Amino acid sequence: MSENIENLSLQKEMSDRKGYKEIMLTSISQNLRQYTMIIALFSIWVIFSLLTNGIFLSSRNLSNLFLQMVTIGFLACGMVLVIVATHIDLSVGSVAGTLGAVAAALMSRHGMNPWLAILITLCCGILVGSWHGYWISYKGIPAFIVTLASMTAFKGLTLAITKGATIGEFPVAFKSIGQGYVPTLFFENAAYNDTSIILGIIFVGAFILIDLKKRNNRTKYGLEVLPMPLQVIRMVALSVTIMVPCVIMSSYRGIPYAILLLIAVVVVLTFVSQHTRFGRYIYAIGGNKEAAKLSGVNIKRINFYIFVLMGLLTAVASIVFTGRLNAATTSAGTLFELDAIAACYIGGTSSTGGVGTIFGAIIGALVMASIDNGMSLMNIPIMYQYMIKGAVLIFAVWVDFSTKKKVA
Template sequence: MTTSQNSHQGADPSLSPFARFIKATEIDTRLLGMVGAMLVIWLGFHLVGAYVNGQGAFLTPRNLWNLSVQTASIGIMACGMVLIIVTRHIDLSVGSVLGFTAMVMGIAQARILPDIFGLGSPLIWIVTCLIGLAVGTLIGAFHGWLVAYRGIPAFIVTLGGLLVWRGGSFLLARGETISPLDPTFNLIGGGPYGSVGATGSWIVGLLACAFILWKIVAGRKNREHHGFAQRPVWAEAFLAVLGCGLVIGATLLVNAYPWPKGIVAQYATANNITVPETGLFISHGWAIPVLILIAVGIVMTVVSTRTRFGRYVFAMGGNPDAAELSGINTKVMTVKIFALMGFLTGLSAIVASARLNSATNALGTLDELYVIAAAVIGGTSLAGGVGTIYGAIIGAVVMQSLQTGMVLIGFDAALQNIVVGSVLVFAVWVDIIYRKRAK
């Protein structure tokens, strides 16, 4: 074994045990800090709820399951916002684009597509989703074109988009709420029928554990092939146990949340099932929107770290002039990045409107604040060049945890806005301090 391969084996005696542990496992300290802050928030809201209401309602399977579903829409858009901010741009229009796209889809599946394909046709929800993704992508590409080829700052373009698309959503339906939507389409939003159940959840969990183990083994072989330093075997084993443990724990949690009694009774009647006196326990399991968020997170991580497109994005964010001089077509890249943001906003519109079973004019209001805050809290630097997808998803969980916790305790809406705004400012301040220390 070469010296480089042994570099992790010899512990530096000058480092503290914790520092040696972090160095051996290569855990991101900012990620560790975010997870720690999230756990403190969860525990704090649970204890305060127990003091105010007599019992804590935050750390329960029901609340955590609902929290994961509520996070999905913001988390999906936050994955795209990372690339926007990394390239030193901003997108203030995502909430309005979500609302406009949802309204287009609502009108399509409630008033147009049934006349074309017939009421109840499976093509309705498929075409609706394609329309939503296409509309979001086209709007994002149009914003990117204005920024790249017309030289209008992204702040102004998307601020105008915030107003234009919100007004467009109102005009499309003249202020009406479009509901109900296609039943199959609604499954994408979660709920008892929009989940994969206990068996499906265990299949997802086992596949996730297999992926984690494969990733660790493949990474070790790849390091050996290129002569890079290896992590100690104990560190690899720890990461494998930690990753699989979190997956199994999360699966147990989502399976511990049962269907409501009324829906169980309807299901039992429809399927000729006799409900015992003790009741019938049917698990929700992993919700479909959460699985969509996880899939988006994996794909976006691969795109941002393993592809030429991702390398170009971070090169543009690190030094735009040098990136252009090196041959990167920064204008085309800008259009692509905004188009990708639009695509993810369209996907988020599908999840959000399906969850509500309606398209409303208020859908997506202030979502831009939560999406930007999620990306920044997750470690994406407003100075550009730095950001991670998994950080943004954790940031989305933190933001939604704050909102959910304040609702459970009974905070006024005005106080909730004060807290969210303060957290955003604090996150930017922490980012500035972090970058100064890194220099």
């Protein structure tokens, strides 16, 4: 009798271990793409740091790197939702160039208040997004065709607004959006920016609290959660990912305002995509359009609002980019669409729709910006930079397709 009890106990223990192992493997496989990209990002940083004798990871260069990434980060945040819904937007680069020219012309040629110019630019972005959404959603024209037409048209419009010349020198309030840094709080003459460190601690604390709350909610409703050791490892890894850039940037001039604006957008869009009906509908459309339609989802309206949001984020990106350069040029926005699309694919967004995260897109944008920045520091000719970026994009799509084949 006692032997039977021991055998049952042993079987239960082995079953629990097997279940524990299965949960771990499932959790790792589901998040492997994002974890891999975080590891790849740090690997890229280490490699370029070695190749540039430490210049790449200097506080000044890292701050510049994040500022370079911000523009593509805004575009990638919107592009994720576009791709998840099985669309594509090829016009974001040209539209960003045009909207930047609009803001520049309003301030430099007409002496408009910078905040009013920003508001008008944002409204123009919404109008452009509405234009795209109308033709795509209600007229049934493929997004590829509509945005390809806009890509060409807005290049011409940029030339018309700028008249072929650079428009420059903007008010301080406008420039600070793209060039400004958070001021120090307590130690003005210190060798570091204390505000940046405090913000880093706040970001890490908020992330841990949200992650633990999410775990508790899943446990409460009987859903699978990561084993606690793996959860702790995950939280530590992501906390380091958040804190290290903040500490490094604090030793230069601090965290740029543009980064804080991007963080705010990421937080809002992550909430929208994961915890609102609109976000769930986007993933439902991308996962199975017919099933979503039969479930009562108004696909036309959702697609319309996706492109309106894309237009708004393109306007934000154009404002930050123009403010950082303190100029609007005829070539502004060139190849932004490539970087934004590549950032999404690198960050785990599926090219066939239905899968993708805002956080993953930001990691992808950092990878693209790091490759750009590192190659520039090494003085690699621009022709080879374009070739390498194209190779990175096709590799990311290949990984997506190969992963799907393995799952199938």
